[in-house]
Amino acid sequence: MPRIGMEPVRRKALIDAAIDAIHQDGMAHVTMGTIARRAGVSAGLAHHYFGGKEKLLLATMRHLLSELGTEIEQRLKQAETPRARISAIIEGNFAPCQFRPAVVSAWLAFYAAAETEPEARRLLRVYRRRLESNLVHALQDLTESRAEAGELAETIAALIDGLWIRHSLAEGEAAPGGATRLVENVVEAALAPRRSGRAKG
Amino acid sequence: MPRIGMEPVRRKALIDAAIDAIHQDGMAHVTMGTIARRAGVSAGLAHHYFGGKEKLLLATMRHLLSELGTEIEQRLKQAETPRARISAIIEGNFAPCQFRPAVVSAWLAFYAAAETEPEARRLLRVYRRRLESNLVHALQDLTESRAEAGELAETIAALIDGLWIRHSLAEGEAAPGGATRLVENVVEAALAPRRSGRAKG
DNA sequence: TTATGTTGATTGACTGTTCAATCAAAAACC
DNA sequence: GGTTTTTGATTGAACAGTCAATCAACATAA
Numbered sequence: 001m002p003r004i005g006m007e008p009v010r011r012k013a014l015i016d017a018a019i020d021a022i023h024q025d026g027m028a029h030v031t032m033g034t035i036a037r038r039a040g041v042s043a044g045l046a047h048h049y050f051g052g053k054e055k056l057l058l059a060t061m062r063h064l065l066s067e068l069g070t071e072i073e074q075r076l077k078q079a080e081t082p083r084a085r086i087s088a089i090i091e092g093n094f095a096p097c098q099f100r101p102a103v104v105s106a107w108l109a110f111y112a113a114a115e116t117e118p119e120a121r122r123l124l125r126v127y128r129r130r131l132e133s134n135l136v137h138a139l140q141d142l143t144e145s146r147a148e149a150g151e152l153a154e155t156i157a158a159l160i161d162g163l164w165i166r167h168s169l170a171e172g173e174a175a176p177g178g179a180t181r182l183v184e185n186v187v188e189a190a191l192a193p194r195r196s197g198r199a200k201g
Numbered sequence: 202m203p204r205i206g207m208e209p210v211r212r213k214a215l216i217d218a219a220i221d222a223i224h225q226d227g228m229a230h231v232t233m234g235t236i237a238r239r240a241g242v243s244a245g246l247a248h249h250y251f252g253g254k255e256k257l258l259l260a261t262m263r264h265l266l267s268e269l270g271t272e273i274e275q276r277l278k279q280a281e282t283p284r285a286r287i288s289a290i291i292e293g294n295f296a297p298c299q300f301r302p303a304v305v306s307a308w309l310a311f312y313a314a315a316e317t318e319p320e321a322r323r324l325l326r327v328y329r330r331r332l333e334s335n336l337v338h339a340l341q342d343l344t345e346s347r348a349e350a351g352e353l354a355e356t357i358a359a360l361i362d363g364l365w366i367r368h369s370l371a372e373g374e375a376a377p378g379g380a381t382r383l384v385e386n387v388v389e390a391a392l393a394p395r396r397s398g399r400a401k402g
Numbered sequence: 403t404t405a406t407g408t409t410g411a412t413t414g415a416c417t418g419t420t421c422a423a424t425c426a427a428a429a430a431c432c
Numbered sequence: 433g434g435t436t437t438t439t440g441a442t443t444g445a446a447c448a449g450t451c452a453a454t455c456a457a458c459a460t461a462a
Contacts, residue, residue, distance in 0.1 A: 421447100423445105425442080429439090
């Protein structure tokens with residue numbers, strides 16, 4: 001069984017398993033054993049590759065952050081106007097692969113964990129700062145003052161976070177499209193006074 | 202020392218201790234022992250009054266929900282117009298006693314726990330449904346369609362949740378007033394097309 | 403042989419929970 | 433008023449279970 005070059009394969013399998021395990025058992029009850037079994041390996045191997053439970057969980061978090069970052073960057077590359085950049089960021093945050101129940105659960109768990117785990121807190125802050133920086137930059141050409149851009153950016157960021165949370169509690173399947181539209185509406189309304197008043201899609 | 206009539210005193214002390222313990226150690230690491238010690242009693246007593254760890258945590262959650270409900274209802278009673286009712290709900294959600302760091306931590310932890318604990322999930326849904334019902338009802342006189350009222354209510358609710366989360370990660374002390382203003386701005390902008398355009402405070 | 407991949411057993415610490423015993427106030431009785 | 437009984441409050445120790453982490457050992461490929 002032991003073929004060589006297994007390390008990246010196992011790492012990915014363990015991270016994916018961690019996401020699912022957090023979703024199913026909750027961060028408080030998740031164990032190395034269940035994660036490892038779900039990945040089809042022994043608990044010892046998980047320690048071998050990640051060096052401990054906390055490290056594995058942080059690696060999982062980094063994986064999620066990196067995936068989300070990629071999702072946003074891809075859309076940003078294709079956006080040509082500041083307004084399109086805003087939409088790219090919004091849409092990227094609600095990308096279907098990020099909106100999966102297990103992923104949403106994991107995000108929520110990491111937000112909660114960040115309250116007490118310094119490294120998790122740091123990671124989340126870095127991500128948040130970059131998101132806001134992107135938003136403010138794009139908004140600078142669309143608003144009149146830097147303060148206004150900052151406030152709108154904060155509003156958009158909070159709205160995105162809030163819609164994520166609500167999605168996690170939703171009974172039925174709420175489509176990502178619905179969330180996107182709500183945020184776009186807020187952006188349009190906030191920008192309306194300064195524009196010729198184009199109708200929304 | 203054993204005076205009688207201690208039960209309500211101990212219950213409250215244990216619930217308060219639970220909130221602080223969750224804030225300091227995180228839901229994943231909190232134990233009956235630390236909660237009890239913080240409340241100045243033995244772990245056995247916590248079991249005696251609450252019947253177990255999960256029950257104590259659920260009681261803590263109910264306490265938080267009830268406190269928030271009171272905060273909102275008080276403000277709703279003094280509101281005379283639909284528009285004022287909206288503001289009452291927003292302000293109630295950001296009431297200072299709810300915006301304390303330990304309370305925000307606990308809320309976040311319960312949101313995460315609700316992902317796997319059915320009773321916590323149920324409680325959160327009840328609370329959320331009532332919040333939205335309040336919002337939709339007040340918005341009915343301010344919007345043109347029931348659908349629009351529903352969407353705006355969802356937006357406001359999500360924004361409130363999101364600002365809470367961001368507050369929990371905030372480095373500096375973000376004032377509740379700032380959060381209130383951001384939500385009010387969104388409400389005003391959404392309602393603007395239908396109004397004579399009164400300036401915001 | 404050497405390096406990598408992998409497991410299973412083991413351990414030491416910690417946790418939720420139970421329970422018998424203790425102690426003090428209150429109530430009932432004389 | 434004093435004595436006895438009852439009841440609520442409270443603890444400390446003990447139990448049973450779980451988990452993260454370690455480690456020695458084994459298998460395979462180069």
